[in-house]
Amino acid sequence: MFGDSVTVADTLLISGFSILIVFLVLLLLSLMIDFCAWLLRRREGVPSSQEPGAGPTAGNKSDAVLVAAAVAAYLAADPDEIVVRRITRVEDYDSAWARNARQESIR
Numbered sequence: 001m002f003g004d005s006v007t008v009a010d011t012l013l014i015s016g017f018s019i020l021i022v023f024l025v026l027l028l029l030s031l032m033i034d035f036c037a038w039l040l041r042r043r044e045g046v047p048s049s050q051e052p053g054a055g056p057t058a059g060n061k062s063d064a065v066l067v068a069a070a071v072a073a074y075l076a077a078d079p080d081e082i083v084v085r086r087i088t089r090v091e092d093y094d095s096a097w098a099r100n101a102r103q104e105s106i107r
Helices: 008-044 062-075 096-106
Strands: none
């Protein structure tokens, strides 16, 4: 196809074809990842409206007791003075760098 000399048009054709192939492969990988995520969500069968850390359930008061004990220890107060009414998970707005620094400082 290409002789001893390659023209600018030939190089643009080769480059364009190569870029097209790369993007098609990336699109295929993205679709495969989405399909795997769909399969995992389907297999779990957990409704998305149910948050795992939304609060203590009626049968699971140990989380509330642990939180009350931790807050009492932090405030140096009597655990009987602390009342935990609801436990909610807060959104973590820290970057990965900040979380990693916090984990390293704990060690």
